[in-house]
Amino acid sequence: MIVYRNLAEDEGVDYLLVPDGAGAIVVGVDEGGPFGRGLTWYEAAALADRILSPR
Numbered sequence: 001m002i003v004y005r006n007l008a009e010d011e012g013v014d015y016l017l018v019p020d021g022a023g024a025i026v027v028g029v030d031e032g033g034p035f036g037r038g039l040t041w042y043e044a045a046a047l048a049d050r051i052l053s054p055r
Contacts, residue, residue, distance in 0.1 A: 001018050012029055013031070017047075
């Protein structure tokens, strides 16, 4: 999920991973330095498989 923040004192873009039934995990932001834990290769591959698999 990508969240665009447009408040006057809090602008930016957040990149979130939102697993089913769990809270959001910040994987990156688009301002300043790196923030967030990023994705492991296992998580990235699992997301790709999930997107490519019909439900």
